[in-house]
């Protein structure tokens with residue numbers, strides 16, 4: 001007699017749903033904060049020859065010292081800090097939570113935010129406490145400090161800028177959280193390249209801080225590489241939880257090569273920011289859509305009926321993210337990743353058609369009544 005999964009798998013895991021990735025074949029893909037540009041041809045050729053001569057029969061360098069050196073230089077990681085690498089920053093979030101998962105420990109974050117903080121907390125059997133942001137998505141500092149006093153979180157996650165709202169919380173309020181937090185504070189700077197702002201240089205001021213970054217949003221989402229910087233006391237412990245060969249040979253080689261050409265990444269990020277400013281201006285001019293200010297590579301916007309607009313965009317072959325229903329503050333909100341000029345123009349013209357048509361629809365219905 002063989003057991004069924006329902007007899008063996010943890011009941012709380014059975015009750016969860018997996019992170020939903022939308023199918024995107026053949027669509028204009030503006031749903032996942034990817035960089036829409038490819039790398040210059042000469043750099044692609046260099047990568048090709050690196051791959052051709054790589055020793056994929058060998059395990060990767062477990063400590064990845066070359067890649068870490070390159071990251072330290074390029075991303076200006078302070079000398080006093082150690083570096084942890086992950087198979088995407090997702091894995092680092094999981095490693096940190098797992099390492100801190102004492103019985104009864106609490107994971108806390110301002111919400112709405114990146115959903116994986118909660119997901120990994122639940123997988124580790126921990127309680128997740130989400131503290132609502134203000135309605136303009138700023139950090140409600142008094143409320144957050146009070147929640148920290150009440151729940152005594154082992155780890156606080158702050159997405160800086162915040163996904164999905166696109167804004168930066170004030171530097172002062174984050175400093176206050178860092179000072180008053182009873183445990184670790186992870187500053188998730190996944191969108192740092194677009195926002196400019198960072199706490200990386202302040203690691204020595206805040207010994208309870210980990211700065212978390214990823215190369216996913218700057219053009220290397222397919223490589224799966226995240227990195228965290230913090231005092232060695234923390235990083236040493238996290239390294240015990242990390243799988244020894246979590247970052248593959250090809251990821252190490254290619255990331256190192258691309259980071260050596262950082263000007264390419266910086267130019268692409270600047271282009272994305274310019275496109276973002278153009279797109280915000282146009283969205284503001286379309287009646288029925290209210291974009292929120294963003295310093296990231298995406299824009300959150302409210303429409304009269306998010307699910308209708310989402311579906312209609314899909315009919316136009318454009319895939320975005322519908323956040324309606326995921327948090328009370330995200331009522332009728334959609335998230336648009338910044339694409340190429342051509343892709344953004346397709347989005348704009350589709351939105352004009354859809355919202356124009358639904359406006360007419362409303363007017364027609366009003367006339368009938």
Ligand SMILES: *Cc1c(COP(=O)(O)O)cnc(C)c1O
Pocket residue numbers: 033087088089090091114159163188190213214215216221225226
């Ligand atoms: C996209 C994202 C991540 C995950 O990035 P990966 O490195 O691709 O795993 C982490 N944090 C935030 C806030 C994100 O938006």
